[in-house]
Amino acid sequence: MKIQLSRILLLNAAGFALFLCWYMPENHGMWFTLDTSIFHFFNPLLAGHRAFVWFLAITNNRAFDACSLLAMGALMLRFWLKSDPAGRRRIVIIGLVMLLTAIIVNQFAQALMPVKRASPTLFFSDALRVSDLLHIPTKDASKDSFPGDHGMMLLIFCAFMWRYFGRRTFLLALVIFVVFAFPRVMIGAHWLTDIVIGSLTSVLIGLPWILLTPMSDKMICFMDRYLPGKNKQKINK
Template identity: 75%
Template sequence: MKTRLSLILLLNAAGLALFLSWYLPVNHGIWFGLDAAIFHFFNHQLVESNAFLWLVAITNNRAFDGCSLLAMGGLMLWFWLKEDKTGRRRILIIGLVMLLTAVIINQLAQAFYPVKRASPTLFFDHIHRVSELLDFIPTKDASKDSFPGDHGMMLLIFSAIMFRYFGRAAGFISLIIFVVFAFPRVMIGAHWFTDIAVGSLSAVLIGLPWFLLTPLSDKLISLFDHYLPNKNKQLLNK
């Protein structure tokens, strides 16, 4: 992969513009109205529909986070099973690079975004909380610092890397995984819609192109491949 500087700068500019469109206006401008409308719509449904209440409670239980890992791992496993030993090793290394990339971008976003805000369940008064309506099911329905959405950021990074190394179909399936596992946080009120649509997305648009649209990610894969133990190479050297 050659460095595609013009595309990198374009994506960076889009990410910065997205963030500033939310950050600069007083009270976040039209974004706040959208955030509030989405929160109150779902919050009202918690007491209108018992089925919806249970759905939101289950999808925001910590065990459901494990399901997102299983979904991501299952998609990579589908490609892994079709490969020979060399290809399988490469897929495992791509997974390691993906994790490293996600940690770096998340830490940089948390450090440099000049924002700290509580989730809508802690911002609005006289609202419904799943932890009170179904107190016997442990759920995450609040956060003292919800911006940017780190869970959504990880899923977006996964989607982009799957698209980069496994093709469009894998990228499309990854986006479905992103929607299924990121937006329950919005439905329960633990995140604002813009925590993901602005926070997670802008961080990915600014940070990830420097990994995927330059030789950096390929070099990291080669570096891991060189230094990580390889039983086949060890056997050949004996």
């Protein structure tokens, strides 16, 4: 794959513009209004809707994160089952490259973004917390919620699906993203902008240099060459 420099720079510019339109206004301008409106819509529901409390507790439990991995794996499994041994090896390696990419992009984003803020449940002193209502482990708060790392991982998954499996698979991946990322916003563990600004900005700036250059393909070839297993040469033919 050739370096698509114009697309890379366009996506980078969009990422920087998105971040600055949130970061530059005093108190984040209209974005803070949107954030607080969404939080104050969902949080009072915890007081009178026991089923909603249980829903958020379950969908934000660490064990539920495994369900997101299963959903992503199931989407890739469709292609794995239809492939020959060489193709199956390649799909597994794509998954490993995707995981490594997610770790790299997340670490750079956490280190370089000049923002640290608490989640809504810690920012507002009168916020209701699911963990106080049910006394079970659940992700309902964060001392440093920006950018949303969970949403970032899911967005990277979406991008990889588009790059290697096509647009239709990308659309299905977006459904997975919404289902598993936005319960964090509903419970108050993240502001909406932790995802739509923080996660998306990180992906727009970092990921094009991997997926729109030969880098991801070279990483796949490198792992194919050095990881143990059969059908190594067949992948690159």
